[in-house]
Amino acid sequence: MAMKIGDKPFKERVSDGINDAFMRGAVASAQGRFRSGRLNAAEELGNWEEWRKLGEEIRSHTIENLDYYLELLSENVIKRGGHVFFAKTAEEANEYITKVVKEKNGKKVVKSKSMVTEEINMNEALERAGCEVIESDLGEWILQVDDHDPPSHIVTPALHKNKEQIRDVFKEKLGYDKTEKPEELALFAREKLREEFLQADIGITGCNFAIAESGTISLVTNEGNARMVTTIPKTQITVMGMERIVPTWEEMEVLVSLLTRAAVGQKLTSYITALTGPRQEGEADGPEEFHLVIVDNGRSNILGTAFQSILHCIRCAACINVCPVYRHVGGHSYGSIYPGPVGAVLTPLLGGYDEYKELPYASTLCAACTEACPVKIPLHEHLLRHRQEIVEKEGKAPVFENLSMKAFSLGTASPAMYNIGSKLAPTALGFFSADDKISKGPGPLKNWTDIRDFPAPKKNRFRDLYKKRQKGGEE
Amino acid sequence: MKVSLFVTCLIDIFQTDVGMDTVELLERLGCEVEFPEKQTCCGQPAYNSGYVDKAKDSMKHMIRVFEQADYVVTPSGSCATMLKEYPHILKDETEWEARAQALANKTYELTQFIVEVLGIEDVGAKLKGTATYHTSCHMTRLLGVKEAPLKLLSHVEGLEMKPLPHNYNCCGFGGTFSVKMTPISEQMVDEKVQSVEEAGADILIGADCGCLMNIGGRIDRKGKPIKVMHIASVLNSR
Structure with a gap:
């Protein structure tokens, strides 16, 4: 699966989302749980705003000095006997990973959850090379079993499915014969996955934070599957976006504290795995061989631009969990594995405006995302910035909008023009008005009046009434 | 206390009663209300649609209109926010940034003004x-x-x-x-x-x-x- 999901145009995707009553119910209830969880965890920690500020400073410093820390990380991984590969593109990353798998004569790869491997379409590349790839994160595994249904959320990828649907998927694809009880479903999945772990030659993980000072990669999970991926197979490959790095363990601790609270309202997740290179002499577990693949795939183009702070993202999904637009359209509507506010900012940067120019407009700029972000990324400002780029640099704005904005500028920068325009409004719209309201408006107003009434402009504007009043006349 | 009312374009054209209520309310609370007639719109429709350059024209106009005001009060949280954003949007134009900051500093949303400034x-x-x-x-x-x-x-x-x-x-x-x-x-x-x-x-x-x-x-x-x-x-x- 690449970053792009589905081939339908934006409007159709949105319409599918809106008509999926179950998905919307599931999203609304999940948003409720995640929201209260995050707020409670933040309150319990105390000084949440100070923590956020610290998180922002750490991310900002790290990304500002990304080249230095990546080099340090790379040196330290190599010192511990690991291999490091910098991949400029998705293709380069996949070529390298495929080469390692082939060299090891790998037939079965078991994976823990990783958005960047989805982004570069790694599974398909490996499958083309004749290798079986098994997702071991429960949500990802469900999606994989269900004919590669795309993820709709970056932390809980199968958010759009309920337990009855999951039971049916297991039944149809794997001959499951028990009920929709979560315990029974999970036990079934665990048994199936356990076999896979034991047979796998290669383990592939993502990376929440790489720690530059020690050459460590860390994984934050609740299921413990990532731990299995890093202990059983003899060869481990870790794939990380080039921005997923911290200078030292101290910063890692701060960011993990922010991540688990912001993502799922937990003080800590059940498992936090830190792995420093391959198994060393005298150590009991860990892979014999370790490869770290650091993926650029468009990220370095964001460095040094006004969008740089989107690289501060720690993929907690807090912005998605509070987004009132995501709430109604769901993740698949965004047409990208990165949905919600972070996706609406990041996807057009990585995938271009031709494919994704609607996304920055799929927001009311309500700023719930900016308020929720644990590292204070000004998400709604980035959405505005995208709109500005689309209009001013790319010249991709619709003609009608361009004309109306020209008229707007004329009418609001000059009081004389404003005066004429606002005075004419009641006459211009008079034909459409009845009982002080407009039910069927012309032009862009039609979209408004398709679903709501619009007030008819008043014959006397406020400024006329005010003038009369100042003269002592009747209001 | 002298208050300059920024009534907003929506209220000027569509919700005139809200404008009159704002004037009466502020006067009743002891303010002297003036309405600078040359005011237009805060520029938000253009700004939020990505037409930043076009928004800047109306923003600069609004800065001039309210330059002499002691307090600018507006019955809209969103338009007040936009006025407060001016210095940020005009940060690359030194002269305008300072003038925008002066406007931002004296701008209040109506209820904020009543509680925080009037103390009522x-x-x-x-x-x-x-x-x-x-x-x-x-x-x-x-x-x-x-x-x-x-x-x-x-x-x-x-x-x-x-x-x-x-x-x-x-x-x-x-x-x-x-x-x-x-x-x-x-x-x-x-x-x-x-x-x-x-x-x-x-x-x-x-x-x-x-x-x-x-x-x-x-x-x-x-x-x-x-x-x-x-x-x-x-x-x-x-």
């Missing part, structure tokens, strides 16, 4: 009914005005306030979003109307005409027996 929480208003309050996004999140309207409403005689479920969710207005993304906007405003009904209120109060036109327009279209009022009109009820 009971304006002596009377209104019978059961109401709920819509917390508009820009006013609460970006301007940071959360308590002032609730404090003022709590002192309105005869008015029973009910909490609004999911009050943190946007109503789906979002300026041009409402006409560009109408199907999504529809779902959002429907959920908001449903929340107002769940609150058990017969009056919906807000401090932003954009949101109120959106929610009110949907309430009217659906024929719901809920009255929509701007907070200035509530506070000017006697």
Whole structure:
């Protein structure tokens, strides 16, 4: 699966989302749980705003000095006997990973959850090379079993499915014969996955934070599957976006504290795995061989631009969990594995405006995302910035909008023009008005009046009434 | 105290009563209200659609219009937020940035001005009914005005306030979003109307005409027996 999901145009995707009553119910209830969880965890920690500020400073410093820390990380991984590969593109990353798998004569790869491997379409590349790839994160595994249904959320990828649907998927694809009880479903999945772990030659993980000072990669999970991926197979490959790095363990601790609270309202997740290179002499577990693949795939183009702070993202999904637009359209509507506010900012940067120019407009700029972000990324400002780029640099704005904005500028920068325009409004719209309201408006107003009434402009504007009043006349 | 009213384009053209209520209310609280006639719009429709250069023309005009004012007061949380954003938007134009900062420093949303500057929480208003309050996004999140309207409403005689479920969710207005993304906007405003009904209120109060036109327009279209009022009109009820 690449970053792009589905081939339908934006409007159709949105319409599918809106008509999926179950998905919307599931999203609304999940948003409720995640929201209260995050707020409670933040309150319990105390000084949440100070923590956020610290998180922002750490991310900002790290990304500002990304080249230095990546080099340090790379040196330290190599010192511990690991291999490091910098991949400029998705293709380069996949070529390298495929080469390692082939060299090891790998037939079965078991994976823990990783958005960047989805982004570069790694599974398909490996499958083309004749290798079986098994997702071991429960949500990802469900999606994989269900004919590669795309993820709709970056932390809980199968958010759009309920337990009855999951039971049916297991039944149809794997001959499951028990009920929709979560315990029974999970036990079934665990048994199936356990076999896979034991047979796998290669383990592939993502990376929440790489720690530059020690050459460590860390994984934050609740299921413990990532731990299995890093202990059983003899060869481990870790794939990380080039921005997923911290200078030292101290910063890692701060960011993990922010991540688990912001993502799922937990003080800590059940498992936090830190792995420093391959198994060393005298150590009991860990892979014999370790490869770290650091993926650029468009990220370095964001460095040094006004969008740089989107690289501060720690993929907690807090912005998605509070987004009132995501709430109604769901993740698949965004047409990208990165949905919600972070996706609406990041996807057009990585995938271009031709494919994704609607996304920055799929927001009311309500700023719930900016308020929720644990590292204070000004998400709604980035959405505005995208709109500005689309209009001013790319010249991709619709003609009608361009004309109306020209008229707007004329009418609001000059009081004389404003005066004429606002005075004419009641006459211009008079034909459409009845009982002080407009039910069927012309032009862009039609979209408004398709679903709501619009007030008819008043014959006397406020400024006329005010003038009369100042003269002592009747209001 | 001399107050310059920025009435906003929506109120000037569509919700004239709200403008008159704002004037009367401020005068009743002892302010001398002036209305600089050359004012137009804060520039937000263009700015939020990505037409930053075009927005800058109206912003600079507004800076000139209010240059002599002591206090600029506006009955809109969103427009007040926009005025406060001016220095940020004009940061690359040194002269204008300073002038924008001066305007931002003296700009207040109406309820914020009454509570923080005038120091008044009971304006002596009377209104019978059961109401709920819509917390508009820009006013609460970006301007940071959360308590002032609730404090003022709590002192309105005869008015029973009910909490609004999911009050943190946007109503789906979002300026041009409402006409560009109408199907999504529809779902959002429907959920908001449903929340107002769940609150058990017969009056919906807000401090932003954009949101109120959106929610009110949907309430009217659906024929719901809920009255929509701007907070200035509530506070000017006697």
